[in-house]
Amino acid sequence: MSQMKKWKLGGLWPVLLGIVMVGVTMVGGAAAQNDALAAGCDGKQIVIADLQWPSASILAEIHAQIVEQNLNCSTSVAQFDIESAATTLKTAQTPTLIPEMWVTRVASKWNQVVQERAGFAAGNTFDQAIFEGWYVPPRVAADFPALRQVTNLKNMRELYQLDQKPDFITCPTNWACSVLNENMLKAFGLWSAFNIVVPTDRLEMDRLIGEAISKNKPIMFYYWQPNAFVYDLKLVRIEMGAYSSTAFACLANVECKDLQTTGFADEQVVIAVADWVRGDAPELLPYARKAQMPLDAMDELLSVQVESGLTAEQVATYFIVNYPQIWQAWLPVVQK
Numbered sequence: 243m244s245q246m247k248k249w250k251l252g253g254l255w256p257v258l259l260g261i262v263m264v265g266v267t268m269v270g271g272a273a274a275q276n277d278a279l280a281a282g283c284d285g286k287q288i289v290i291a292d293l294q295w296p297s298a299s300i301l302a303e304i305h306a307q308i309v310e311q312n313l314n315c316s317t318s319v320a321q322f323d324i325e326s327a328a329t330t331l332k333t334a335q336t337p338t339l340i341p342e343m344w345v346t347r348v349a350s351k352w353n354q355v356v357q358e359r360a361g362f363a364a365g366n367t368f369d370q371a372i373f374e375g376w377y378v379p380p381r382v383a384a385d386f387p388a389l390r391q392v393t394n395l396k397n398m399r400e401l402y403q404l405d406q407k408p409d410f411i412t413c414p415t416n417w418a419c420s421v422l423n424e425n426m427l428k429a430f431g432l433w434s435a436f437n438i439v440v441p442t443d444r445l446e447m448d449r450l451i452g453e454a455i456s457k458n459k460p461i462m463f464y465y466w467q468p469n470a471f472v473y474d475l476k477l478v479r480i481e482m483g484a485y486s487s488t489a490f491a492c493l494a495n496v497e498c499k500d501l502q503t504t505g506f507a508d509e510q511v512v513i514a515v516a517d518w519v520r521g522d523a524p525e526l527l528p529y530a531r532k533a534q535m536p537l538d539a540m541d542e543l544l545s546v547q548v549e550s551g552l553t554a555e556q557v558a559t560y561f562i563v564n565y566p567q568i569w570q571a572w573l574p575v576v577q578k
Contacts, residue, residue, distance in 0.1 A: 282314035283523035291322045291337040296547065296554070297468045297540050301341035301367070303558035304569070305533065309339075312573055313525050324348055331361045331516060338523075339530065340514040342367050355514075363512035364530035370537045371508040374419065374466040376480040379455045383478040392482050392503075395462060396435045402460045410436035411450050411463035414443055418494065423464050425493040429501040436462065451475070470548045473541035482506060525574060533572040539565070 288309055292302040306317040320337060322330070327340050328351035345352045345363070355361045378389060386401050388394040398408050410427065413419040420440070427433045441447035448471060454461045455475055465477060482505035489502035513530050520527065539561075547557045562569060
């Protein structure tokens with residue numbers, strides 16, 4: 243994402259630290275001053291769920307700071323797991339806002355939330371809906387742009403004049419994507435074009451990919467977003483073509499016989515909002531509907547957190563201070 247490229251690690255660490263500390267003082271100080279004066283959201287507390295994985299924690303802190311400072315609503319961040327967040331949203335309409343609700347992961351509970359009108363999806367969390375796929379290193383995409391297309395990957399060995407088949411780094415065998423990748427490779431006619439490398443765990447998977455890229459080896463591999471690794475290595479996602487729910491369901495099954503090509507599935511990841519907001523905090527609705535985070539931006543924020551050791555709250559402040567062009571577009575339009 244072009245507007246997120248201006249900050250680099252290393253020599254600018256003291257500058258970043260200064261920016262973050264100033265931002266924390268600015269946002270925190272203003273919050274203290276406005277605490278008693280906050281009259282937005284009918285004076286009700288807006289509880290924002292931190293689902294306790296890195297991107298969800300960062301989003302919770304981002305929304306807490308923006309809603310408090312710009313909508314004058316009192317906010318708090320509370321930790322939930324995704325199951326308990328869906329449960330308490332149904333039974334008690336709390337939390338008020340869940341910034342990164344992966345609906346398909348708790349489909350049964352989410353359906354109950356919607357059916358009982360306890361909550362609803364205000365909008366999509368990210369600007370993309372496909373979060374997993376096959377990737378190549380940036381050099382491969384630059385050397386041979388045609389290799390961004392899945393139909394051309396069979397030519398990788400010939401294009402690079404390799405003595406051996408290039409590697410495809412798949413998932414560990416105990417991950418569901420292991421079966422999916424094997425069947426997809428066969429469906430696309432790529433099973434014999436690559437040497438299949440099966441890592442033992444996530445750590446080895448990252449190490450194998452990182453080592454191959456550092457040695458400029460032409461490879462292909464499975465990965466996912468949002469993820470700092472994707473930003474740090476500038477990974478390029480392969481264009482897989484249209485998604486077929488029937489084909490995808492079969493390919494995910496070890497017993498699949500009818501191997502048909504398909505792209506990866508969309509995931510429904512939404513900003514979930516408690517239903518009481520409609521009547522008591524309507525100013526939150528237009529914000530929640532528009533608060534869509536660019537996926538590439540989240541990849542970079544995760545990288546900033548990993549490289550700099552910042553808390554989720556500090557990363558949120560960093561985002562707010564440095565990228566108003568993103569979040570100001572989420573705010574309700576003020577009628578003049």
